[in-house]
Amino acid sequence: MKNGNIIHVKNLTKTFGDFTAVDNISFQVGKGEVFGFLGANGAGKTTAMKMLIGISKPSSGEAQVAGFDVKSQAEKVKRSIGYMSQRFSLYNDLTIRENITFFGGIYGLKKSDIKTKSQNLIDELDLHDEADKLVGSLPLGWKQKVAFSVSLLHDPQIIFLDEPTGGVDPITRRKFWEMIYREAHKGKTIFVTTHYMDEAEYCDRVSIMVAGKIEALDTPKNLKEKYKVESMNQVFLKLARNIE
Numbered sequence: 266m267k268n269g270n271i272i273h274v275k276n277l278t279k280t281f282g283d284f285t286a287v288d289n290i291s292f293q294v295g296k297g298e299v300f301g302f303l304g305a306n307g308a309g310k311t312t313a314m315k316m317l318i319g320i321s322k323p324s325s326g327e328a329q330v331a332g333f334d335v336k337s338q339a340e341k342v343k344r345s346i347g348y349m350s351q352r353f354s355l356y357n358d359l360t361i362r363e364n365i366t367f368f369g370g371i372y373g374l375k376k377s378d379i380k381t382k383s384q385n386l387i388d389e390l391d392l393h394d395e396a397d398k399l400v401g402s403l404p405l406g407w408k409q410k411v412a413f414s415v416s417l418l419h420d421p422q423i424i425f426l427d428e429p430t431g432g433v434d435p436i437t438r439r440k441f442w443e444m445i446y447r448e449a450h451k452g453k454t455i456f457v458t459t460h461y462m463d464e465a466e467y468c469d470r471v472s473i474m475v476a477g478k479i480e481a482l483d484t485p486k487n488l489k490e491k492y493k494v495e496s497m498n499q500v501f502l503k504l505a506r507n508i509e
């Protein structure tokens with residue numbers, strides 16, 4: 266583990282009535298780690314992630330994220346993390362520049378900081394010709410790139426990515442992962458859910474959730490050895506299919 270752990274989860278559980286969506290999960294994530302959070306549809310990933318980012322109260326168990334308790338210090342958790350999802354990211358009817366300004370404001374940045382960060386981001390992503398175009402007019406891969414950068418505006422320690430690369434081709438996804446690695450090398454912790462098993466191979470460690478429980482958690486290499494298969498896709502199929 267690099268430089269200690271930054272996410273601690275112990276016996277975390279979420280029930281909706283009689284139904285247990287997240288069932289007593291425990292794990293830790295290291296600082297600077299790229300942690301893959303996998304599971305079939307409905308396995309409980311989003312419900313677990315919502316508890317970790319402080320927007321849903323656990324039914325029982327506990328979690329600390331960036332040193333803060335998700336139940337009693339949810340606001341501090343929110344300020345320490347970035348969040349990007351396929352479903353919730355940028356506003357299509359605002360330009361790139363307007364989106365940056367808007368989210369900079371949401372994250373509580375000063376006007377002068379927003380201006381500087383906005384220009385840095387446009388320079389870094391080489392978006393000079395697109396900065397004043399509506400986000401809705403951009404290809405999906407570009408939107409994802411910008412959304413990822415926007416989630417970093419307030420310099421969070423941890424970035425939660427909920428299926429960030431859905432719907433784009435493998436080359437665009439690969440490029441997106443290069444951005445993820447760059448941030449991890451700078452010490453950011455990446456917590457990512459994905460349905461793409463090639464992306465699972467890129468993670469330092471992967472957890473696989475089945476019906477609310479974590480059924481496996483290890484490096485891709487160890488998981489493949491343990492299940493005596495060649496790819497993470499086969500590991501996933503073995504686990505998800507065997508139990509369902």
Ligand SMILES: Nc1ncnc2c1ncn2[C@@H]1O[C@H](COP(=O)(O)OP(=O)(O)OP(=O)(O)O)[C@@H](O)[C@H]1O
Nearest residue numbers: 281284285286304305306307308309310311312313
């Ligand atoms: N607010 C809610 N009330 C009742 N049941 C819920 C609620 N939110 C989620 N669930 C149920 O909890 C289970 C886990 O859902 P969740 O969205 O966490 O799964 P997931 O692993 O993120 O799936 P997907 O990959 O499809 O996003 C599902 O059966 C879902 O129907």
